[in-house]
Amino acid sequence: xxxxxxxxxxxxxxxxxxxxxxxxxxxxxxxxxxxxxxxxxxxxxxxxxxxxxxxxxxxxxxxxxxxxxxxxxxxxxxxxxxxxxxxxxxxxxxxxxxxxxxxx
Amino acid sequence: xxxxxxxxxxxxxxxxxxxxxxxxxxxxxxxxxxxxxxxxxxxxxxxxxxxxxxxxxxxxxxxxxxxxxxxxxxxxxxxxxxxxxxxxxxxxxxxxxxxxxxxxxxxxxxxxxxxxxxxxxxxxxxxxxxxxxxxxxxxxxxxxxxxxxxxxxxxxxxxxxxxxxxxxxxxx
Numbered sequence: 001x002x003x004x005x006x007x008x009x010x011x012x013x014x015x016x017x018x019x020x021x022x023x024x025x026x027x028x029x030x031x032x033x034x035x036x037x038x039x040x041x042x043x044x045x046x047x048x049x050x051x052x053x054x055x056x057x058x059x060x061x062x063x064x065x066x067x068x069x070x071x072x073x074x075x076x077x078x079x080x081x082x083x084x085x086x087x088x089x090x091x092x093x094x095x096x097x098x099x100x101x102x103x104x
Numbered sequence: 105x106x107x108x109x110x111x112x113x114x115x116x117x118x119x120x121x122x123x124x125x126x127x128x129x130x131x132x133x134x135x136x137x138x139x140x141x142x143x144x145x146x147x148x149x150x151x152x153x154x155x156x157x158x159x160x161x162x163x164x165x166x167x168x169x170x171x172x173x174x175x176x177x178x179x180x181x182x183x184x185x186x187x188x189x190x191x192x193x194x195x196x197x198x199x200x201x202x203x204x205x206x207x208x209x210x211x212x213x214x215x216x217x218x219x220x221x222x223x224x225x226x227x228x229x230x231x232x233x234x235x236x237x238x239x240x241x242x243x244x245x246x247x248x249x250x251x252x253x254x255x256x257x258x259x260x261x262x263x264x265x266x267x268x269x270x271x272x273x274x275x276x
Contacts, residue, residue, distance in 0.1 A: 014210045
């Protein structure tokens with residue numbers, strides 16, 4: 001078997017990104033859409049860590065960047081779920097296409 | 105070397121399989137559990153790449169923190185009605201076609217540019233000189249090179265905490 005190279009990680013990351021994009025674009029349930037966004041952010045993190053590794057064992061800048069991405073993901077999830085609860089209280093729905101207050 | 109390859113494919117299967125189950129399950133709780141499997145697979149990939157600190161952060165923060173938040177919200181909002189309705193929105197053929205196009209472009213680039221990515225052959229099993237561990241090196245980099253972004257990130261987290269509390273309050 002071939003040793004695992006950076007390209008393997010990039011292919012995996014691209015596949016995970018596409019799975020997450022399909023989830024964001026096709027699912028109606030907002031909770032699952034937010035989970036798909038987590039998948040996309042994890043795909044980005046895999047790429048960052050793989051490149052950090054490819055530059056050498058002492059290179060940790062990609063890992064530090066991945067930590068910032070995780071911090072952003074936490075902030076985004078907390079605010080998004082807060083918005084979701086406020087929305088559910090007003091509209092009684094969690095389906096993305098039923099929230100059309102700005103549509104006429 | 106061989107065991108690395110085997111573990112890579114195991115963790116990759118966990119990551120992709122969990123991701124596919126996440127976006128296809130009708131029940132949101134099943135989606136959340138599949139997402140946990142996927143995130144654990146990503147954590148395993150971090151460990152394979154000698155990013156031990158990120159491995160711990162991934163398990164504690166994602167699997168322990170964010171997934172708990174998701175499960176709480178799934179229990180707070182009533183998803184019974186949503187589980188009985190259509191699962192996918194009406195735009196799914198267009199969305200799948202667009203994603204297939206992006207996949208074709210990404211695959212083409214990865215296939216033709218694969219030789220460009222061997223920046224340096226990763227030294228498997230090599231321990232960094234000086235004996236500093238991964239966590240030490242991440243901390244040095246985070247608090248020396250990236251101190252200002254670190255402070256900005258802490259302000260961002262404060263804003264997120266205040267914002268989510270205000271959003272979830274009944275009346276402000």
